[in-house]
Amino acid sequence: MNARHEAGREFGLFALLDLDAPGLERAKEAVRSERYDDAYEALHRHMANRTSPTFSIRDEDKAEIAAYVKQRCTSELDEVMRTADEVVRQTFVFRFPWDMERTHIPVSFDGSIDWEHVPFQDVEWAYMLNRHRYWIALGQAYALTGDERYAETFCRQLEHWIDRNPVPAAPTNETKTWRSIEAGLRCSNWIKAFRYVKDSPHMTPRLAARMLLSLHEHAQYIAAAYSGWKRISNWGVLENSGLFELSLFVPEFAEAAQWRRLSMDRLRETALVQVMEDGVHWEQSPTYHHEVLLCYLDVLLAARNNGIEADPAVTETVRRMCEASLYWAKPNHRQPMLGDSDNSDVRSILTAAAIFFRDSAFRFGGNDEVDFDNAWQFGTEGIRIYESMPARTPSQTSYPFEYSGNYVMRSGWSEQDAYLHFHCGHLGGGHGHADMLHIDIHAYGRDLLTDLGRYSYSDHTPLRRELKRCGAHNTTVVDGIDFTEIVDTWQFGRIAKPAGRRWISTPGFDYAEASHDGYRHLDDPVYPLRRILFVKPHYWVLIDSFAAKGEHTYTQYFHFAPGSVRIDPETQICQTEHASGANLCVIPVPSQELQADIGEGVVSYEYNRTEPNRYASYSRTGTGPVSIMQVLYPQRPGETGFPEVEKVPVTRYTGEPADDAYAEACKIRMPGSDEEHIVVVCHQTPSRHIDSVVVEGVQIFGEVVLVTVSEGRKRATVVK
Numbered sequence: 203m204n205a206r207h208e209a210g211r212e213f214g215l216f217a218l219l220d221l222d223a224p225g226l227e228r229a230k231e232a233v234r235s236e237r238y239d240d241a242y243e244a245l246h247r248h249m250a251n252r253t254s255p256t257f258s259i260r261d262e263d264k265a266e267i268a269a270y271v272k273q274r275c276t277s278e279l280d281e282v283m284r285t286a287d288e289v290v291r292q293t294f295v296f297r298f299p300w301d302m303e304r305t306h307i308p309v310s311f312d313g314s315i316d317w318e319h320v321p322f323q324d325v326e327w328a329y330m331l332n333r334h335r336y337w338i339a340l341g342q343a344y345a346l347t348g349d350e351r352y353a354e355t356f357c358r359q360l361e362h363w364i365d366r367n368p369v370p371a372a373p374t375n376e377t378k379t380w381r382s383i384e385a386g387l388r389c390s391n392w393i394k395a396f397r398y399v400k401d402s403p404h405m406t407p408r409l410a411a412r413m414l415l416s417l418h419e420h421a422q423y424i425a426a427a428y429s430g431w432k433r434i435s436n437w438g439v440l441e442n443s444g445l446f447e448l449s450l451f452v453p454e455f456a457e458a459a460q461w462r463r464l465s466m467d468r469l470r471e472t473a474l475v476q477v478m479e480d481g482v483h484w485e486q487s488p489t490y491h492h493e494v495l496l497c498y499l500d501v502l503l504a505a506r507n508n509g510i511e512a513d514p515a516v517t518e519t520v521r522r523m524c525e526a527s528l529y530w531a532k533p534n535h536r537q538p539m540l541g542d543s544d545n546s547d548v549r550s551i552l553t554a555a556a557i558f559f560r561d562s563a564f565r566f567g568g569n570d571e572v573d574f575d576n577a578w579q580f581g582t583e584g585i586r587i588y589e590s591m592p593a594r595t596p597s598q599t600s601y602p603f604e605y606s607g608n609y610v611m612r613s614g615w616s617e618q619d620a621y622l623h624f625h626c627g628h629l630g631g632g633h634g635h636a637d638m639l640h641i642d643i644h645a646y647g648r649d650l651l652t653d654l655g656r657y658s659y660s661d662h663t664p665l666r667r668e669l670k671r672c673g674a675h676n677t678t679v680v681d682g683i684d685f686t687e688i689v690d691t692w693q694f695g696r697i698a699k700p701a702g703r704r705w706i707s708t709p710g711f712d713y714a715e716a717s718h719d720g721y722r723h724l725d726d727p728v729y730p731l732r733r734i735l736f737v738k739p740h741y742w743v744l745i746d747s748f749a750a751k752g753e754h755t756y757t758q759y760f761h762f763a764p765g766s767v768r769i770d771p772e773t774q775i776c777q778t779e780h781a782s783g784a785n786l787c788v789i790p791v792p793s794q795e796l797q798a799d800i801g802e803g804v805v806s807y808e809y810n811r812t813e814p815n816r817y818a819s820y821s822r823t824g825t826g827p828v829s830i831m832q833v834l835y836p837q838r839p840g841e842t843g844f845p846e847v848e849k850v851p852v853t854r855y856t857g858e859p860a861d862d863a864y865a866e867a868c869k870i871r872m873p874g875s876d877e878e879h880i881v882v883v884c885h886q887t888p889s890r891h892i893d894s895v896v897v898e899g900v901q902i903f904g905e906v907v908l909v910t911v912s913e914g915r916k917r918a919t920v921v922k
Contacts, residue, residue: 386441486630685720
């Protein structure tokens, strides 16, 4: 860029500012006198020394926060310093907990950084490079050490990026550097990084002016990029949260007030459209639920810190999202890997929610102490709030997300309690998977049944498509046909829709059932139904039934956490064999028609990583109505026993045997105990007196019935 053109662009910055704004008096006078170096100096001094607007931490708090994180957040501090040192060497690894597409293979640039570089045939790497989250690490490393290498690197890379990446004439997705989602995330990350390095001699007045001019271009770009699609996409939240923060960061821009109104209006629209009444983001991916939630929390905190009243509807939506995160989390504090999600720990988000809302239930789900990022985000006052707040156990254990079709069965709130997540909701767009009727199980501190994750967004690897397919989930498949068709990374063919959801919860048991229409297109339509009964706190009974006229083959899949798995060839009982942790037994109700097998696959706990795992499949071929029943029994570490399960006969009250197509029952004897349960399932809803059945002398009338046998006495409870 020649000197004349550069001077013209920088002079243009002053035309974009309201020079009558408080604090710009010296800059205004210098501009009038055409003393532009003095004007840049005055503007930079104003930006560096002002006390308003407020962005979380005050200069006088930095030393106290630095001391806190050095003492309390050592592992996170090590990660930040490692990242900062790598970025100084122009080596990039995206490893922070909420980096959307994480990496583990370093990529280095010996000379100039290529901002459009695409390694591993995955363009998401370039998108991550251009979001600049790692510049916050540079700023924090500078604040913690005072080492000018970190500030110099940030300033040099910032200027290099601005030089090499001019703003497009109009919003476009045909770019690796200027998609609107990257533009919004950059705004937030630049602002957060600047607050650490603003006093460094490397942040010269001219560079600060260039940054402000580029931020103005970002704001105009984001303002012009909105559409109806953005209202329903997480993009609309991520980019407009950046626009809102920018409007606060530089209120001296003549258009700042307009951008603030515009971004708040859009964020209100997205909150009302994207988040369902149960607090779950409609895209059915906990990872994107939490990315959206983080942006909303940033916006609400920035508004509060600057005396701006947020829309009550947005605040209430964000609270509901936090509640969903609390109840969705597994006992190990990690989100289920539903849809395009990783195995991420949600405690930092609930820590932020606890501080912002001053809610002790969120405190229960958060960290023991304020973590590294939240210490910088909320400052010393936030740390004191959190330390003085008692943790309150959430009011419910099991929890139905009725609008999104997610159901959580939980025996309690300790890290050793049992947990099952059952999903039967709408697809959720491009981030959704073919996972209708999928279940996850976690118990006694270990994942037992798991979703397999997402691995990559690149179509160059067939694994991306395979991990989205039905057979990669703990669900059922008919005749090897996928109920939802996966075309490629983002596209689908035929899409199954949920049906027949039901939820019942009591202190003694939880019950859920659901179906879908994914096989109604067949010449002989099939109607799958999954029913799950949680006999608290011991085990689950899983009943998969299929209504059809002709012959079909029905297959269940169970994907286990990494480790050894075996199936007993005689009993067909499947057991995981983790030597020191919890295990799971899949105990079929005896059936000669059932075939069991073990297969090998992979699980992806985070983007760009896989590790081997094993899965079990149970198949049965039959004509007309067919069902498969199992007991899913989690074993404590070191426990070797498991329930004895047997099929028991069902008769009508008149004495004649009931056909399996009408009703089935199994007896479950608990190991090391006299306790017995009988579970009776009627595959046709009882309607008349003749539909009453008898099991081991107990006459019952119900669709699902639990009979408890204790001290020779039998007590029947109608579940449904």
